[in-house]
Amino acid sequence: MQKEIDLDLITSYTLRTGVIISLFFILAGTVLLFVRNGGMNHTLSYLSDFNNSFNSHFIPLGGIPAGLASLDGIYYITTGLWVLIFTPISVVFISIIDFLKDKNRLYVLMSIIVLFNLFFAMLVIPRIT
Amino acid sequence: MSAILYIALKFLSIMAGGIAAGTIGSLTGLGGATVLVPLLTLFYSVPIIYATGASLVSTIATSAGSASAYTREKITNVKIGIGLEIATTAGAIVGSLTAVYINNNNFSYLIYIIFGIVLLGSLIPTVQRGKFEEPVPRKADWSTKLFQLAGSYYDKRLKKKVDYEGVRWWLAEIIMFFAGVISGLLGIGSGALKVLGMDWAMNLPMKVTTTTSNFMIGITAATGSSIYWYNGYIQVFLAAATALGVLIGSFIGAKILMKITNKNIRWIFFAILSFLGVEMLLRGFQKSSLLNISTAIEVALSAVFSVIMILGLYVHTMRGEKVDAKGN
Numbered sequence: 001m002q003k004e005i006d007l008d009l010i011t012s013y014t015l016r017t018g019v020i021i022s023l024f025f026i027l028a029g030t031v032l033l034f035v036r037n038g039g040m041n042h043t044l045s046y047l048s049d050f051n052n053s054f055n056s057h058f059i060p061l062g063g064i065p066a067g068l069a070s071l072d073g074i075y076y077i078t079t080g081l082w083v084l085i086f087t088p089i090s091v092v093f094i095s096i097i098d099f100l101k102d103k104n105r106l107y108v109l110m111s112i113i114v115l116f117n118l119f120f121a122m123l124v125i126p127r128i129t
Numbered sequence: 130m131s132a133i134l135y136i137a138l139k140f141l142s143i144m145a146g147g148i149a150a151g152t153i154g155s156l157t158g159l160g161g162a163t164v165l166v167p168l169l170t171l172f173y174s175v176p177i178i179y180a181t182g183a184s185l186v187s188t189i190a191t192s193a194g195s196a197s198a199y200t201r202e203k204i205t206n207v208k209i210g211i212g213l214e215i216a217t218t219a220g221a222i223v224g225s226l227t228a229v230y231i232n233n234n235n236f237s238y239l240i241y242i243i244f245g246i247v248l249l250g251s252l253i254p255t256v257q258r259g260k261f262e263e264p265v266p267r268k269a270d271w272s273t274k275l276f277q278l279a280g281s282y283y284d285k286r287l288k289k290k291v292d293y294e295g296v297r298w299w300l301a302e303i304i305m306f307f308a309g310v311i312s313g314l315l316g317i318g319s320g321a322l323k324v325l326g327m328d329w330a331m332n333l334p335m336k337v338t339t340t341t342s343n344f345m346i347g348i349t350a351a352t353g354s355s356i357y358w359y360n361g362y363i364q365v366f367l368a369a370a371t372a373l374g375v376l377i378g379s380f381i382g383a384k385i386l387m388k389i390t391n392k393n394i395r396w397i398f399f400a401i402l403s404f405l406g407v408e409m410l411l412r413g414f415q416k417s418s419l420l421n422i423s424t425a426i427e428v429a430l431s432a433v434f435s436v437i438m439i440l441g442l443y444v445h446t447m448r449g450e451k452v453d454a455k456g457n
Contacts, residue, residue: 008200011207015197015347019190023376026369033366034137048136048366050175056182057361077369081186084372085354087193088347095211106276110212114348117218121352125222126359 007098011091018087022080029076039074040067047074089118140370143173147187147374152382153401154191154318154375161191161375162317163251166244167405171412175367177240178232181316182362185354187375188318192347194379195386199340202387204282209295209333210341210348212276213305213326217349220309225356228314232362238416244315245410248402251321252438267332272298282337285387295331304330313353318346399442403435 029039038044040059046052059078067075092114099107146168147161154161162184169180199205231239273279278295295301308322323342327333333341357363408431414420415427422430 008203008205008207012197012201015193015200019193019197019376022190023373026372030140030369030373034133037133044136045132048139050179050364050367054364055179055361056358056363056365059365074365077365081354081358081363081365081368081372084186084189084193085351085358088189088351091207091344092211092214092348095207098207104277107208107212110215114211114214114218117215117222118348118352118355121218121222121225122355125226125356 007094011094014090014094015087018083018090022083022087025076025080025083027080029073029078029080032071032073032076034073036071036073039072089115092118140366143169143367143370144374144377146173147371147376148378148381150371151187151191151375151378152385154188154320154379154382156382156386161378162188162315163248163320164401164405165371165375166316167248167409169367169371170241171405171408175364177237178228178362179364179367181228181240182354182357183316183364183368183371185312185316185350185357186363186368187371188316188350189347189354190372190376191379192318192343192345192350194376195383196340196344196347198383198387199343202282202285202340204336205340205344206280206333206337207341207344209276209278209280209327209331210345212298213301213323214345214348216302216305217309217312217323217345218352220306220311221313221349221352222309222356224310224313224315225353226313227310228316229356229360229362231314238413240315241409241413241416243413245406245408245413247311247315247317247319247321248406248409252399252403252406265332266294267296269294270296272296278331280337282334284336291334291336293332293334293337295327295333297330297332300330301326309349309352312346312349313356316353316357318342318350320346396439400435400439403438404431407431407434 033039033044033047038047042054047054059074064075064079068079092111096108096111099111147165150164150168151161153164165184165187166180169175169183170177196205200207228240231237273294273296276298278298279293281290281292284291304322304326308319308326311317311319311322320342323345324338327338327341328335408427411420411427411430415422
């Protein structure tokens, strides 16, 4: 008999890995912000003031690779936060594999609807609002 | 140099708040944000939309961190969780867009008021639940079979395998939509509504309910977070501090949860939540200028109210236990 792959365990590892990677980027970003006294050409005191208007609106996600390469703390934190956002989403993908394996069509369909909602929020809504 | 030191202290103090919130959130299955949003707005003077944004992101950390432990223990029912996510993710989209609308139009006091109401409301299912570790079995209905709601888990403390069968999937799905709306609107995981959906509507055991809710919170919050991000409601410095804090807190909470009974959990968060709930409500009225009282009176009123609520619950529970003892 083929050995059963434990998807609960894979899910558990995926969640943990996602959290650890995100933790790493957020920590690194925070350290960089303090060491370099700011990021994205803003000073740390500006970035840490909640009454300033600096927020995610001014951080283009396309700038992540260049930002990471130039050791910009803001982009490290941004990467960490987006890894965090994608962590639970990856679990839905794993579940689809599980449901496909069990030929559980109803749940394959339901997982796809969940993913549709997620990507609707990420890709469609930013373009219409 | 002293400026940097000051900012470092600010970062660490927000992180400490996150640790406290994460621990409580994980213990209760409500998600750290329920404590974090009031903490940030009331004590750190963070604008509420940044507080909800940071909390939403941190909620994913709580959820993923502790869900990692629970799925390994095979308590979480991933299948039921994903089925119900259809409604929560749809709700989260509606809720986040509503939050964006409210904030763009300067009605943010509404978020305080709704937050207060939701917080206090989430205490009601808490009062009613918890007498039994396992639910009273209900007759399986059509949705039990169609949506494959039966399952089992091994209870470490009771030292036996617990079998269960979920019912009324459709009702849970309706409740989950509203859980999603609340999550997107207030930046919380809205675990209380998720627990209500699975504990009350579907009649699942408490352990399964809280852990599955924990698992679902991450997916719901991911939906809301991306909408918050694109609308500029994530403040990166703040989100970094709370995400780290809540993450650490959630690990502490998960470690404790495996060791204590359901009953102990209720007392801890009931006390804190009732205080924060009244505070948020009063602050909302304050901001809408319907009410004009000093902060000292606001805190005093909240404290008095939460003490009354806790005493009320204590008496209620003790009476319930006496009746049980006589009955047996």
